[in-house]
Amino acid sequence: MKQLKLSNVPTGNLKKTDFVLENVEMPQIGDGEVLVKNILLSIDAANRSWMQGKTYRDAVRAGDIMPTYAIAEVVESNDERFQKGQIVTGDSVWAEYAAINSKLLTSCPNIKPLSNLLSLYGIAGLTAYHGLMNVGKLKKGETVVVSAAGGSVGLFVGQIAKAMGCRVVGIAGSDEKCSRVVKELNFDSCINYKSGTLLKDLKTECPDGIDIYFDNVGGSILEVVLFRMNMRGRVVCCGAVSQYDGTAPTGPRNLPGLLIVKRLKMEGFIVMDFVKDHLSAIKHMSELQAEGKIKIIEDITEGIENAPDALLKLLSGGNYGKSMVRVCPDPS
Amino acid sequence: MKQLKLSNVPTGNLKKTDFVLENVEMPQIGDGEVLVKNILLSIDAANRSWMQGKTYRDAVRAGDIMPTYAIAEVVESNDERFQKGQIVTGDSVWAEYAAINSKLLTSCPNIKPLSNLLSLYGIAGLTAYHGLMNVGKLKKGETVVVSAAGGSVGLFVGQIAKAMGCRVVGIAGSDEKCSRVVKELNFDSCINYKSGTLLKDLKTECPDGIDIYFDNVGGSILEVVLFRMNMRGRVVCCGAVSQYDGTAPTGPRNLPGLLIVKRLKMEGFIVMDFVKDHLSAIKHMSELQAEGKIKIIEDITEGIENAPDALLKLLSGGNYGKSMVRVCPDPS
16 A cells, blocks of 8 residues: 655755655554544645644654544444444544554544535534634624635635624735635635735725734734734634744744733634534534535545645645545545 | 923933933913822833834824823812822823823822832732733642743732742842842742743743743743743733834744644733722732732832933843832822
8 A cells, every 4th residue: 555654854845855655565453443544634734833843743753654634434443433334534644544543533424525524524614613713702793814715724714704794804825816715705805915015905904903813824924914903802823834834933023012002812722622512513514504605615636645745735825725635535 | 390201212222311301390281180299100111112102002202201100199180080189190291290181090099108009009019910810810729930020010920829829930130139039029939031041940940831921021031931831821911021122023933833732822911901800909919918928029219310210220120129210208
């Protein structure tokens, strides 16, 4: 079977040659393990951040098979909770098959196609939902700005906030993505930050200031947005993709000063912090989807050997929609 | 009478020559105004931050009489709420007398000496109290780190947290200040950040990590402390004095990344946000003082002409205790 190892921990930008594709024997499972056949691999900016050191999980080191969140089918099981043929989700690796500690797996709700379990009904949609509702404590009528607006989380943030009666302004890195989130996803507006006029554009597009900034990027975009926040605004810290793929991170120069002047609250989270609310979130989002208020956009790369390309595309802002890699077709 | 104007808005470090001492006529009061005789001027790092631009108040500009928070005695009043001889507190200026809009003044509780109305029972003590209790939501047994530990707010933060059953570690800029907060004020420990080993020292002095960081300084000290915060720790953003007196602010490079990894919450506030809780806070602090758990430390400079020196001393970390300038003796 095929697998991909991280052969080198990058100190600058991640490169395709930092990965090596290998053909190896199928793994054997031990006590408490489950052999799964990977179907879809989630491609996330977080994959890159794991290479920088220990985060909420151990660092990825040179020689490691690249870890990933995935949708998979059970092939063989040493845990009675999981049966052959069952669809599961959890921590897996960039490989066609993987032997996984059963504690890292959970059973999937019956949602088709399976890709939706990585987008709206998986980490992307749930991250957007919990970030807005439980961290940002969004209220009807507020102005919400979201960066990486065409990214996996951003496009759901905008659609959920819009469905909740907010003004939604995206920030993205191309005119095409900006145009699509406005035309296809009903954002009120979207600013191409590469225009170099972000501060001015935010003033124009957010005439009443910004109440919630859902931050996926950190860095200089965060710095600029902070200047336009309203008193007692909330910054939902979801990601800092601008800081993951390089050597010299830069902190917003107006932190922490502006937090005091404007009485802002910044709070970080990851989706698993709200696991007890997942079911109610999925129910709510499925209602919004049924009403046509949320569209699912996915960016699927075919073939496990192309996983490095998919991650590089995401890190350079090339994806539109939830990025994932298809290893094999959904079982019928 | 004497008054001090800011003659020049500094672009680099504030200098004594940025102020000019003038002898002028006594001010006349108009409708809704009160003529006060200043007794004590509060000297705060915020005085410097006001010169950087609009904050929660208008910027101080060249030619302005330097604004200040002060304790004063009413000399003449065009507002029936205020009578001659009454002691008031509020927005005043660096001058022997001032004509003040009565809306900016409030009557003082009967506390002697009056200097205590600027320290424990004024903005310093109340800032410490509300920051710990209402923003940080301090819990018994937690580890609290406070920067500018020998400063006006910091020394109350440490004493209140200690009285609430927390482990308290200060950060200050001299061995003498560190020694004094431990010996005189019962801090568990205090680290001189100029030693250059802050990260290591925090590990030693906070073996269980840091739950609350009460931040008075921002900048590189904030950056280092963030690395030692516990999961779901709170950063109480009270001030950023390291950023006020210079031209090139620097943001902590691990922001916002570390907020996500550790699920931290950072929140800014100013003391007036909690004005409705002032009385209950004063009652609680007076009980702690009566029990000997809080000592009042004040750093009083005599003579209004020395106000610039007092501010420069504070900005260079030279004060120990709440900094203020005495303009005239307390009335008997």
